Amino acid sequence: MKLRQAVEHYLSLKQSLGFRFATDRQILKAFSQAMGQVRVGQVKPTSLRAYLDGSGPVTRNWERKWVALRGFYVFALARGLVRRSPVPAWAPKVARTFTPMPLGIRMVFGEFFPRSGPGAFEFGDIFLEGSNGARFGGAPFAAFGQTGLGDPAQ
Secondary structure, three states: OEHHHHHHHHHHHHHHOOOOOHHHHHHHHHHHHHHOOOEHHHOOHHHHHHHHHOOOOOOHHHHHHHHHHHHHHHHHHHOOOOOOOOOOOOOOOOOOOOOOOOOOHHHHHOOOOOOOOOOOOOHHHOOEEOOOOEEOOOOOOOOHHHHOOOOOOO
């Protein structure tokens, strides 16, 4: 079976199962175009790896293409279209482009709320316990009259 036909069968199966599959559709169609008019079993690991690598370092897009192709070749193996998958068994680790900086709650909320004066922000104000409005740092088992919220039966 030609690669393009196998991709169409795979995509129609996944969409009939309820998957949207928009990204994988684009990836697999681009893959079948890049490989040309070949049979599914004629795709070599080197040409598949060349498609995955593209130009530049390993990115999240490389990993996304690898996942889509791995799913397609699991389908092809189950149907007997190929004897062995040309997809690499493991994906290389993707380089992180963003290093998160841990921020304390005072650093995050200190920018948005005044620290002194009228309307000063207390960090206990963020955390309200249950429906009675008592702060965690305050009296967690306060009666309704002590919280200033009134009686819930009213």
